[in-house]
Amino acid sequence: MKNYVKKPYFEVRYKDANGNVFKRNFQDDDTFRFEHKSDANNDLLNYKPDNVVIDSNVTKTTEPPSLINLMGLADLLSKKGFTTSQVKDTYQKMYEAEYVSYPRTEDTKVDQKDFDELLPLVDSIANVVGVDHSLLTHRTARKKYITAKADHGANRPGINVPTSLDELEKKFGKCGKEIYITLAKAYLAILCEDYVYEQQKAHLANNPDFKSVSNLPKKLNYKLVFNEQDLDSDSNKSNHQGFLSTVTPYIYEGSNPAPAKPTLSFLRKFL
CATH class of the missing domain: 1.10.290.10 (Topoisomerase I, domain 4)
Structure with missing residues (x-):
């Protein structure tokens, strides 16, 4: 943790007004991720607002979680x-x-x-x-x-x-x-009854490499009593709003992940 050096990167992503993010799957030899924001801003000029294409709508269920220790x-x-x-x-x-x-x-x-x-x-x-x-x-x-x-x-x-x-x-x-x-x-x-949700998968009409998945709750059931997501960090909680028809490009800033702090949550998951 003491030796960690943040190395930011910048890339173009899309987002709708509900907060659903469309992004590409990054591989080591891809060239759409930049070290400098100015390069990403130049790349942004190549992208315009786009339309969302729904690939699938599937109703899924999740059983209540196992008992906690x-x-x-x-x-x-x-x-x-x-x-x-x-x-x-x-x-x-x-x-x-x-x-x-x-x-x-x-x-x-x-x-x-x-x-x-x-x-x-x-x-x-x-x-x-x-x-x-x-x-x-x-x-x-x-x-x-x-x-x-x-x-x-x-x-x-x-x-x-x-x-x-x-x-x-x-x-x-x-x-x-x-x-x-x-x-x-x-x-x-x-x-309780199983949690029921609709999983939507989508891509962009003019930029099909940009994809997104959204899980829309239909019947909360057991989650009204106990939500196992409370055992996860906030960063793991996904957006639960459906896709809108249009999206806008923006510059996303990310970085190499910092070493995890040795919290009880970290230790429990590690073990």
Whole structure:
């Protein structure tokens, strides 16, 4: 990180008023990327506003994410200012009071017994964390989240359901409250319907090498309860607006990527 030297580059890209960007796939021997902005400005003179051609519209679905582990939980709560030690220590106290399951587990699924044990409690858990019962339609376990045998089962709410979030905050502080909200919503999400979206692919009429993809949400379903994109950085969140008919060229400035900072998110993904 200390030795990193930023090396900017400039290239022509297109953008519509919804923020959808059309760009070319860069290869090492391509000549449309420049070290100096003045060269890119000269290149920009070769491009005029263009029209969008839709190549495909495909409806796709995504299942709810797998259950989060303790590191994923700590990662999410680090974004709210809680340290890994705070999460670990608070979670242990909550486990001893049976508000959450066993913490130090490698399990990423639950067995049928674990699932059946929590099933009568899910509406009560949903009440505590403010989740609409009508979203929890999968009361029969999906294969993705079930294993034949689990030593402890994945991290999840415990059999002792609090009467309110205030009860948790009084006993375990703000960290305990946020642990329960996050853990409960991550678990309740596996009972929800799939996320439905329309994936559009497009290119430009006069410059077909410029291409773009846009994912348009149709039915949020589980994402109304728990959105796994919160585990990713903002830069990974894509635009969710459809293509407009016309686009305008502009100069995009990029650079060689800086070495990643050793955050908990980085460490979790690396491992």
